[in-house]
Amino acid sequence: MSKDTPPTVPTHTTKQRRSSDQVTLSQVAKAAGVSPITASRALNHPDKVSDSARDSVLAAVEKLGYVPNLLAGSLASSRSQLIAVIVPSLINTVFVEVIQGLQETLEAEGYQILLGNTDYDLDREYQLVRTFLGWSCSALVTAGLRHNKACHTLLTNCGHPIMEVMELGEGMDLNVGLDHVAAGRCMANHLIDKGYRHIVYVGARLSQDYRASMRFEGHEAVLKGAGLDAPLVELDTLGSLQAGAEGLAQVLTQYPDTQAIHFANDDLAAGALLAAQRQGLNIPNDIAIAGFNGLPLGQHLTPQLTTILSPRKEMGRLAAKELIRRLSGKNVYRRQHDVGFKLQLGEST
Amino acid sequence: MSKDTPPTVPTHTTKQRRSSDQVTLSQVAKAAGVSPITASRALNHPDKVSDSARDSVLAAVEKLGYVPNLLAGSLASSRSQLIAVIVPSLINTVFVEVIQGLQETLEAEGYQILLGNTDYDLDREYQLVRTFLGWSCSALVTAGLRHNKACHTLLTNCGHPIMEVMELGEGMDLNVGLDHVAAGRCMANHLIDKGYRHIVYVGARLSQDYRASMRFEGHEAVLKGAGLDAPLVELDTLGSLQAGAEGLAQVLTQYPDTQAIHFANDDLAAGALLAAQRQGLNIPNDIAIAGFNGLPLGQHLTPQLTTILSPRKEMGRLAAKELIRRLSGKNVYRRQHDVGFKLQLGEST
DNA sequence: ATGAAAGCGCTAACAT
DNA sequence: ATGTTAGCGCTTTCAT
Numbered sequence: 001m002s003k004d005t006p007p008t009v010p011t012h013t014t015k016q017r018r019s020s021d022q023v024t025l026s027q028v029a030k031a032a033g034v035s036p037i038t039a040s041r042a043l044n045h046p047d048k049v050s051d052s053a054r055d056s057v058l059a060a061v062e063k064l065g066y067v068p069n070l071l072a073g074s075l076a077s078s079r080s081q082l083i084a085v086i087v088p089s090l091i092n093t094v095f096v097e098v099i100q101g102l103q104e105t106l107e108a109e110g111y112q113i114l115l116g117n118t119d120y121d122l123d124r125e126y127q128l129v130r131t132f133l134g135w136s137c138s139a140l141v142t143a144g145l146r147h148n149k150a151c152h153t154l155l156t157n158c159g160h161p162i163m164e165v166m167e168l169g170e171g172m173d174l175n176v177g178l179d180h181v182a183a184g185r186c187m188a189n190h191l192i193d194k195g196y197r198h199i200v201y202v203g204a205r206l207s208q209d210y211r212a213s214m215r216f217e218g219h220e221a222v223l224k225g226a227g228l229d230a231p232l233v234e235l236d237t238l239g240s241l242q243a244g245a246e247g248l249a250q251v252l253t254q255y256p257d258t259q260a261i262h263f264a265n266d267d268l269a270a271g272a273l274l275a276a277q278r279q280g281l282n283i284p285n286d287i288a289i290a291g292f293n294g295l296p297l298g299q300h301l302t303p304q305l306t307t308i309l310s311p312r313k314e315m316g317r318l319a320a321k322e323l324i325r326r327l328s329g330k331n332v333y334r335r336q337h338d339v340g341f342k343l344q345l346g347e348s349t
Numbered sequence: 350m351s352k353d354t355p356p357t358v359p360t361h362t363t364k365q366r367r368s369s370d371q372v373t374l375s376q377v378a379k380a381a382g383v384s385p386i387t388a389s390r391a392l393n394h395p396d397k398v399s400d401s402a403r404d405s406v407l408a409a410v411e412k413l414g415y416v417p418n419l420l421a422g423s424l425a426s427s428r429s430q431l432i433a434v435i436v437p438s439l440i441n442t443v444f445v446e447v448i449q450g451l452q453e454t455l456e457a458e459g460y461q462i463l464l465g466n467t468d469y470d471l472d473r474e475y476q477l478v479r480t481f482l483g484w485s486c487s488a489l490v491t492a493g494l495r496h497n498k499a500c501h502t503l504l505t506n507c508g509h510p511i512m513e514v515m516e517l518g519e520g521m522d523l524n525v526g527l528d529h530v531a532a533g534r535c536m537a538n539h540l541i542d543k544g545y546r547h548i549v550y551v552g553a554r555l556s557q558d559y560r561a562s563m564r565f566e567g568h569e570a571v572l573k574g575a576g577l578d579a580p581l582v583e584l585d586t587l588g589s590l591q592a593g594a595e596g597l598a599q600v601l602t603q604y605p606d607t608q609a610i611h612f613a614n615d616d617l618a619a620g621a622l623l624a625a626q627r628q629g630l631n632i633p634n635d636i637a638i639a640g641f642n643g644l645p646l647g648q649h650l651t652p653q654l655t656t657i658l659s660p661r662k663e664m665g666r667l668a669a670k671e672l673i674r675r676l677s678g679k680n681v682y683r684r685q686h687d688v689g690f691k692l693q694l695g696e697s698t
Numbered sequence: 699a700t701g702a703a704a705g706c707g708c709t710a711a712c713a714t
Numbered sequence: 715a716t717g718t719t720a721g722c723g724c725t726t727t728c729a730t
Contacts, residue, residue: 024723035701050699070483072723075420075706090449100439103466115464117452134419241649274649300590300623373707384717389709399715421707424722
């Protein structure tokens with residue numbers, strides 16, 4: 001309640017600044033009858049201090065309600081327990097799940113996440129990287145391997161571990177992801193195996209979601225290889241379920257003899273499936289539908305959605321583990337980690 | 350390029366530390382031919398510096414690739430551009446959407462979000478608050494009004510603005526949310542108006558999701574007021590769609606003459622709806638289903654889900670705005686902000 | 699095992 | 715408008 005203003009009346013001796021009435025380590029030390037540095041050690045390296053010293057420091061900490069100033073500590077040691085995580089969007093559950101995996105692992109090790117959202121803007125990413133480096137974050141996690149020139153330079157030269165997640169590839173440092181081109185191939189192969197010949201790929205904002213266009217590449221290669229056309233429908237609709245519904249409509253008018261639609265993700269596919277049902281279409285007889293991600297929703301639809309399961313949370317966990325490994329000075333055997341994917345057969349194809 | 354390489358070999362005079370070869374403001378100042386403080390002002394208070402000084406500082410910044418050390422700046426000024434955001438979970442989209450709203454508004458003002466996840470554990474929340482205070486975050490946002498004793502004390506005494514979001518009520522400082530009891534009443538009234546008499550409320554982990562139990566309170570009050578029973582089914586299943594399906598099953602066996610189910614949220618309701626369809630049940634004739642949140646999914650189902658729309662992103666935005674208002678020293682007219690809710694009629698009731 | 703002194707990079711306070 | 719000085723709270727280095 002009472003957020004009254006602090007005493008703005010300094011004693012008129014020297015330059016006093018201590019506006020914040022925060023308890024400092026020195027005060028703890030004094031209360032414990034030791035020097036500040038001993039108090040510091042008691043908290044950070046308990047084994048390098050006598051039992052009695054440690055006990056009295058801990059007691060003083062408790063009594064005074066001391067909260068360490070992490071800013072000061074990090075500045076002095078030029079190390080921080082901050083890890084920057086930069087994602088293009090939070091609307092897409094996929095990134096949230098990766099963050100979950102990261103967070104659960106990193107928080108357990110005492111790291112805090114500095115979260116940044118680029119909104120699919122690479123210049124914004126660069127700005128965020130600058131800011132986060134200014135916070136002396138001890139590592140950075142970025143979604144994806146694509147950055148603008150300045151950002152790339154900054155990251156490669158910053159001296160901190162960099163973890164690029166989502167897609168597998170030659171990154172600047174560490175990388176955890178999966179092969180999206182292969183995933184696209186996988187689904188295309190499945191659809192061909194099922195006997196479909198008129199197959200359309202539907203994605204939304206592919207220039208932003210370039211991983212979806214990597215999947216299209218794989219899809220296209222397989223179809224072309226089988227002597228088939230590989231038409232692409234690109235949508236610009238916000239809201240994925242809605243976009244899926246529109247994708248379906250567009251395909252039905254633009255390519256009326258389509259037998260199967262390969263959607264760039266499960267949200268689109270689910271939107272199409274639900275819209276199709278509302279229109280009385282039979283899936284997969286009238287039209288087959290496939291997605292990507294393996295979201296729970298797909299398994300609760302009737303028919304169940306055929307999709308590709310990507311281990312998103314696991315990706316976050318693994319990325320965090322490898323980062324921690326690196327930060328604790330251990331050997332990093334592999335810079336690249338393929339988390340793989342799995343074709344999940346449903347009834348929609 | 351006139352400068353020599355960073356001195357990795359300390360001159361043997363005094364205690365040298367500069368391990369990080371980071372460009373400092375002093376170096377920028379020297380390159381610009383001004384004093385460090387002028388360089389500082391040129392960057393932080395451009396209007397308090399001559400044009401020529403500002404230009405040369407900016408040029409030097411560019412040339413040297415200077416990245417401000419935010420740690421040092423914050424320590425010196427005892428202000429940071431960090432805002433702590435503490436949520437109980439990221440699995441629940443609701444919190445993610447609030448974070449989105451916060452982030453979009455806060456990042457635009459130059460604030461960074463420190464994200465914490467309590468996993469519905471109030472002791473963990475306390476720890477996170479301590480840590481974040483250690484980072485001198487300039488404000489804290491927490492999801493909910495319930496905290497443990499220590500956390501409450503710490504927050505009220507920390508001297509920073511506190512924003513409690515999600516539910517409306519008497520908080521410690523600022524509050525943006527909606528009245529969940531009223532929301533529960535609203536839906537119960539709707540169901541009664543529709544003529545349903547046997548109505549079951551289904552929730553998952555209500556001790557954690559206490560806002561869902563607040564909605565039940567409202568629901569219960571209305572039903573009791575109408576002389577009806579208000580049975581409650583509580584689930585312990587992870588994964589909301591799945592839980593919804595199980596909730597439906599449990600209701601059907603436990604309360605076979607149920608006419609309507611009021612689910613604690615849309616995920617549960619959608620799971621039940623999809624499961625009901627798979628079982629060949631007609632909704633709402635065999636059984637009516639209602640949810641809470643107004644997730645897009647509900648509007649894409651057939652029948653469309655009757656639910657209550659909560660302005661989650663808007664909640665985040667408003668919370669951020671009020672916080673910024675407070676942080677910039679402006680008057681805060683109201684501490685509490687009711688973002689309201691809206692009954693969204695579907696075909697499922 | 700403990701301490702004294704110096705310094706991390708920056709900005710507030712007090713000059714001019 | 716610019717500079718000087720001191721200090722934010724902590725940890726490093728070096729000494730005992």
